Amino acid sequence: MVNRVVVGAHYGLKDWLAQRITAGVMVVYTLLMAVLVPLSGGGYEGWHALMGHQFVRFISFIFILSLCYHAWVGIRDIWMDYINPTALRLALHVLTLLALVGYAGWAIQILWRL
Amino acid sequence: MSEIAKRRPKYLNLFEIKLPLPGWVSILHRVSGAGLFVMLPGLIWLLGLSLGSPENFETFKAVVGHPLVKLVLLGLMWAYLHHFCMGIRILLLDMHIGIEKAQARASAIAVLVVSLALTAILGVKLW
Numbered sequence: 336m337v338n339r340v341v342v343g344a345h346y347g348l349k350d351w352l353a354q355r356i357t358a359g360v361m362v363v364y365t366l367l368m369a370v371l372v373p374l375s376g377g378g379y380e381g382w383h384a385l386m387g388h389q390f391v392r393f394i395s396f397i398f399i400l401s402l403c404y405h406a407w408v409g410i411r412d413i414w415m416d417y418i419n420p421t422a423l424r425l426a427l428h429v430l431t432l433l434a435l436v437g438y439a440g441w442a443i444q445i446l447w448r449l
Numbered sequence: 450m451s452e453i454a455k456r457r458p459k460y461l462n463l464f465e466i467k468l469p470l471p472g473w474v475s476i477l478h479r480v481s482g483a484g485l486f487v488m489l490p491g492l493i494w495l496l497g498l499s500l501g502s503p504e505n506f507e508t509f510k511a512v513v514g515h516p517l518v519k520l521v522l523l524g525l526m527w528a529y530l531h532h533f534c535m536g537i538r539i540l541l542l543d544m545h546i547g548i549e550k551a552q553a554r555a556s557a558i559a560v561l562v563v564s565l566a567l568t569a570i571l572g573v574k575l576w
Binding site for chain 1: 479
């Protein structure tokens with residue numbers, strides 16, 4: 336008799352963990368920016384200088400990647416819960432993934448122009 | 450066994466079952482997340498405008514000054530704050546903090562109240 340334990344593909348645990356780590360990153364970034372943005376003095380000059388600062392650009396880059404990964408796991412879960420036809424679900428997964436990769440590139444490009 | 454098997458699968462009528470408050474806060478987490486995802490291109494577009502040339506910044510100010518845009522942004526601000534507060538609640542629940550029924554109910558109310566209050570405060574401050 337084969338004593339096999341069904342354990343699945345494990346991607347559930349990885350995504351569960353990734354969802355929490357990316358959430359933690361975004362919490363820290365949000366709190367940091369909630370302090371830094373009012374300190375920047377407002378207006379075009381202050382906002383431009385803040386977002387162009389190398390450290391802010393560095394953490395914003397990590398925030399953007401975290402947000403997109405987080406959104407991927409969350410939106411994929413929504414499709415998995417409500418969309419039954421496999422072909423349609425697969426198409427939505429691909430579209431979501433492509434959109435998020437594009438958004439990440441777009442947002443990063445905005446920051447790197449500064 | 451056969452009696453139970455006959456009644457399966459069981460479908461819940463969403464218009465008849467009464468969802469407890471933590472359930473509402475939970476579904477709002479999903480709704481707010483979906484809303485933020487849908488509006489993400491708009492938000493990145495606004496970010497780009499605000500960080501472009503001084504003329505772009507003026508356009509940005511004009512766009513976010515429009516009453517309809519303000520309303521949408523207020524909604525998105527609530528979505529972000531709700532998702533934020535609920536996220537922290539989920540992280541605490543993961544660490545087995547506040548998993549008793551009464552505590553979980555209290556934290557669900559706290560998520561609802563804190564996110565709405567912060568939305569109101571920030572909304573008044575920004576407009």
